Amino acid sequence: MIAAASGLDAPLELRARLADLYAAYDDALGEGDYERWPEFFTEACVYKIISRENYDAGLPLAMLQAESRGMLTDRVAALRKTTLYAPRFVRRLVGSIVLRAIEADSMRLSSSFALFQTMLNEPSEVFLCGRLYDRVADDAGTLRFAERICVTDATLVPTSLIFPI
Amino acid sequence: MIAAASGLDAPLELRARLADLYAAYDDALGEGDYERWPEFFTEACVYKIISRENYDAGLPLAMLQAESRGMLTDRVAALRKTTLYAPRFVRRLVGSIVLRAIEADSMRLSSSFALFQTMLNEPSEVFLCGRLYDRVADDAGTLRFAERICVTDATLVPTSLIFPI
Amino acid sequence: MIAAASGLDAPLELRARLADLYAAYDDALGEGDYERWPEFFTEACVYKIISRENYDAGLPLAMLQAESRGMLTDRVAALRKTTLYAPRFVRRLVGSIVLRAIEADSMRLSSSFALFQTMLNEPSEVFLCGRLYDRVADDAGTLRFAERICVTDATLVPTSLIFPI
Numbered sequence: 001m002i003a004a005a006s007g008l009d010a011p012l013e014l015r016a017r018l019a020d021l022y023a024a025y026d027d028a029l030g031e032g033d034y035e036r037w038p039e040f041f042t043e044a045c046v047y048k049i050i051s052r053e054n055y056d057a058g059l060p061l062a063m064l065q066a067e068s069r070g071m072l073t074d075r076v077a078a079l080r081k082t083t084l085y086a087p088r089f090v091r092r093l094v095g096s097i098v099l100r101a102i103e104a105d106s107m108r109l110s111s112s113f114a115l116f117q118t119m120l121n122e123p124s125e126v127f128l129c130g131r132l133y134d135r136v137a138d139d140a141g142t143l144r145f146a147e148r149i150c151v152t153d154a155t156l157v158p159t160s161l162i163f164p165i
Numbered sequence: 166m167i168a169a170a171s172g173l174d175a176p177l178e179l180r181a182r183l184a185d186l187y188a189a190y191d192d193a194l195g196e197g198d199y200e201r202w203p204e205f206f207t208e209a210c211v212y213k214i215i216s217r218e219n220y221d222a223g224l225p226l227a228m229l230q231a232e233s234r235g236m237l238t239d240r241v242a243a244l245r246k247t248t249l250y251a252p253r254f255v256r257r258l259v260g261s262i263v264l265r266a267i268e269a270d271s272m273r274l275s276s277s278f279a280l281f282q283t284m285l286n287e288p289s290e291v292f293l294c295g296r297l298y299d300r301v302a303d304d305a306g307t308l309r310f311a312e313r314i315c316v317t318d319a320t321l322v323p324t325s326l327i328f329p330i
Numbered sequence: 331m332i333a334a335a336s337g338l339d340a341p342l343e344l345r346a347r348l349a350d351l352y353a354a355y356d357d358a359l360g361e362g363d364y365e366r367w368p369e370f371f372t373e374a375c376v377y378k379i380i381s382r383e384n385y386d387a388g389l390p391l392a393m394l395q396a397e398s399r400g401m402l403t404d405r406v407a408a409l410r411k412t413t414l415y416a417p418r419f420v421r422r423l424v425g426s427i428v429l430r431a432i433e434a435d436s437m438r439l440s441s442s443f444a445l446f447q448t449m450l451n452e453p454s455e456v457f458l459c460g461r462l463y464d465r466v467a468d469d470a471g472t473l474r475f476a477e478r479i480c481v482t483d484a485t486l487v488p489t490s491l492i493f494p495i
Contacts, residue, residue, distance in 0.1 A: 003353030004353075005350075005357070019261075023262070030275065030277045030296055093279055094260060096352060096356045098353045110360065112360045112421055112423060116279060122319070123319055124291050124292075127453075127454075130421065153419040187426060189336055191442070196440075196461075256461075259426060289444075289456050289458060
């Protein structure tokens with residue numbers, strides 16, 4: 001069940017629905033089931049990976065930007081075909097999720113994340129961490145991400161960032 | 166409160182009971198109170214640590230396999246007596262837990278984990294990460310793990326893996 | 331929603347209020363909004379950072395100890411002014427939180443944490459991990475920390491520990 005910002009009137013049923021969305025997203029990515037990833041987004045959406053440095057400075061330069069579910073699908077196809085990087089497992093942990101605002105057409109949420117990667121015959125290591133700024137919309141009865149901005153603490157991000165966050 | 170897979174009818178009371186089981190387990194291990202660890206399992210149970218490589222390939226070779234609460238108790242006794250490794254603290258973080266299925270005699274859940282270890286006079290470091298695949302049963306009114314399969318991303322696991330996950 | 335120790339009668343409404351406190355705290359620190367940090371504590375409070383080694387041995391020697399909200403405010407002011415360390419981002423993840431006891435004037439909770447730091451033009455790395463032992467009180471209708479003891483697994487802690495945990 002998602003926690004809510006102080007003073008926000010967030011019904012328990014909404015909190016539970018949001019929790020299920022986030023957990024299903026985590027579960028799909030945890031299984032490496034990237035083909036399911038685009039389904040968690042609305043048809044028109046924003047998915048962006050940007051460094052904290054650029055994000056705080058208001059600079060538009062992102063490491064990755066997609067603006068539709070189709071672009072996310074393309075991205076997964078590319079990820080499955082690429083041979084540019086060594087095989088690895090990526091593990092994600094997401095911290096407490098806060099429902100910050102309920103707006104007319106969507107809700108705003110934030111959380112922190114850490115990614116770990118494990119190369120073949122190597123020990124696991126920290127790979128990336130940062131913050132997630134999300135906008136979640138009710139898409140004909142199903143909650144989906146209309147926007148997910150992944151703000152990375154590191155400015156230089158390894159090429160293996162082709163994995164969804 | 167545990168999140169549920171899409172479409173699964175999981176009553177709030179069940180989700181809360183599951184959350185309490187997982188949190189009590191985390192708390193006991195967080196305190197290094199390993200003597201309490203076997204109590205979280207049913208008398209006949211499966212506790213296994215296996216690499217992702219072997220797990221995905223369907224290979225049975227596990228780093229550790231126990232098939233009863235008694236074997237887990239033996240394991241804790243061995244852990245308390247061993248002098249084969251340097252003293253260290255192990256810290257566990259578990260990500261969002263998803264209730265995937267409610268079956269006739271048990272429930273299936275999955276989550277991701279990361280372990281950190283801290284050797285004497287050393288900084289903390291990532292030690293291991295992976296996925297947990299659990300089967301939880303109602304054992305005469307108490308929820309317990311009938312099965313916990315710990316699938317590690319790394320193929321080579323340090324000897325200090327004698328600690329419960 | 332916070333999980334409760336076995337046998338503890340913890341109403342859902344209380345669990346939700348506690349979850350909102352913890353999530354708001356995480357959110358403020360996640361945003362680096364340290365000026366809001368002291369507001370999460372009661373006027374008279376204990377905030378302490380101590381190594382596991384000293385904590386378990388009952389030694390009083392702490393890396394940091396504050397005994398009022400004013401001391402926490404001073405600490406944030408010092409953190410904003412210091413030029414003794416290189417700029418960095420600190421990322422926090424907190425694991426499952428257990429409500430352990432409800433006492434006459436406060437509640438006791440525990441959890442595990444991991445901190446990651448990212449220096450300028452460097453990859454992210456594990457920085458510190460350990461356990462949080464909290465006492466939360468109802469402060470005229472608002473839940474606040476009356477006590478937060480941060481017990482670090484590492485004995486030697488980097489100077490950048492000036493950041494709140």
